[in-house]
Amino acid sequence: MNKKFDYLVVGAGPFGAVFAHEAHKRGKSVLVIDRRNHIAGNLYCESKDDINIHVYGAHIFHTSLKHVWDYVNQFAEFNHYVNSPVANYKGEMYNLPFNMNTFSKMWNIRTPKEAQDIITKQRAAISGEPKNLEEQAISLVGTDIYEKLIKGYTIITILMTASKVFLWVVIPR
């Protein structure tokens, strides 16, 4: 191939695809390559019997920014989905995303003030600047919420401990 491009994008996932789209809009030529035989990266879906199957694991899109929502809707039609999972921590069932219901079950309390007091006390387990993602999470939500609702999710989906994820994120910067 002799044609020259302004950019070569390796990977047709959302990052590469958005970059290519925006560069093309600005008059640049872009070659996008991917080792998979489809676009969309880990967000890729296959339709079987009119059901969208998330080939690389379930994906939910969330944003509170209208311009972001408008932007992504120019490319795809989204299914409406309300995310209301229940976490199973060693047989204890908790609502996610965590809310007052979760806190009431976890600590047998009734008011946001009681929850706030417990979280504030537990956050003090980390003093000074957090050294990794685990410490950052504990400094924000305390030890119980981290241990029961965040740590396991991070390990299962990313297959690394939270402290290693932080290193993985910071090294390329």
Ligand SMILES: Cc1cc2nc3c(=O)[nH]c(=O)nc-3n(C[C@H](O)[C@H](O)[C@H](O)COP(=O)(O)OP(=O)(O)OC[C@H]3O[C@@H](n4cnc5c(N)ncnc54)[C@H](O)[C@@H]3O)c2cc1C
């Ligand atoms: C199980 C799971 C669930 C997730 N759930 C959510 C969710 O609910 N909501 C959410 O916002 N995010 C979720 N994510 C994260 C989301 O998938 C990523 O943030 C997003 O896909 C990153 O986009 P990307 O373009 O950077 O990379 P990717 O989507 O990974 O795309 C990278 C592409 O580059 C290609 N590639 C890589 N290296 C090469 C190479 N050397 N040569 C050629 N091609 C290459 C790959 O084949 C791939 O197609 C989830 C991730 C996983 C794994």
